[in-house]
Amino acid sequence: MLNYEKLFELAKESGFNSWGKLDVSTLEFLPEVRDMCAVNTCGMYNKSWACPPACGELDEMKAKVQGFTEGVIVQTVGQLEDSLDWEGIQEAAQNQAESFQKMWKVLKEEYPNLMAMGTGACTKCAKCTYPDEPCRFPDELISSMEACGLVVSNVCTANGVPYNHGKDTICYTGCFLLA
Ligand code: SF4
Numbered sequence: 001m002l003n004y005e006k007l008f009e010l011a012k013e014s015g016f017n018s019w020g021k022l023d024v025s026t027l028e029f030l031p032e033v034r035d036m037c038a039v040n041t042c043g044m045y046n047k048s049w050a051c052p053p054a055c056g057e058l059d060e061m062k063a064k065v066q067g068f069t070e071g072v073i074v075q076t077v078g079q080l081e082d083s084l085d086w087e088g089i090q091e092a093a094q095n096q097a098e099s100f101q102k103m104w105k106v107l108k109e110e111y112p113n114l115m116a117m118g119t120g121a122c123t124k125c126a127k128c129t130y131p132d133e134p135c136r137f138p139d140e141l142i143s144s145m146e147a148c149g150l151v152v153s154n155v156c157t158a159n160g161v162p163y164n165h166g167k168d169t170i171c172y173t174g175c176f177l178l179a
Pocket of ligand 1: 047048050083101123124125126127128129130134135136138140141
């Protein structure tokens with residue numbers, strides 16, 4: 001059993017403002033999510049090593065989680081002035097990315113084989129090398145939960161973690177599979 005008290009403290013220190021336990025058996029990798037990626041609303045489909053189709057088939061994702069039973073869900077909840085508060089949305093996304101990197105670096109020391117699934121496309125390089133050259137930092141590439149085929153709201157609900165944090169808020173979610 002993971003030491004959740006310690007993990008939640010680390011989540012707080014890393015800058016997250018919401019967290020919860022993750023039961024890995026609740027993860028469902030769905031082809032419908034991949035179909036939504038292919039519609040390319042975000043503009044990143046087939047543009048990054050961290051996004052579909054380059055990030056791997058759903059069967060590969062399922063194989064990767066084999067052997068894990070427990071993990072932690074981490075969230076950044078941003079308070080917006082209104083639903084059109086683009087600056088607030090961007091700020092929350094940036095905070096999520098920074099907190100995720102901080103926590104990931106600490107966790108890797110204790111759990112070198114952890115699996116991390118983040119939020120949005122990989123932004124490590126100003127321009128991704130995909131598809132002409134291999135990824136510059138394959139050990140630091142993190143795919144989003146959606147890119148892996150997960151419905152984030154379903155994962156949260158199944159684990160008793162809020163997904164909707166109230167009016168004029170935005171929530172970014174990631175997770176670490178640890179043991
Ligand atoms: S680390 Fe760089 S090259 Fe690799 S997926 Fe991210 S942006 Fe692309």
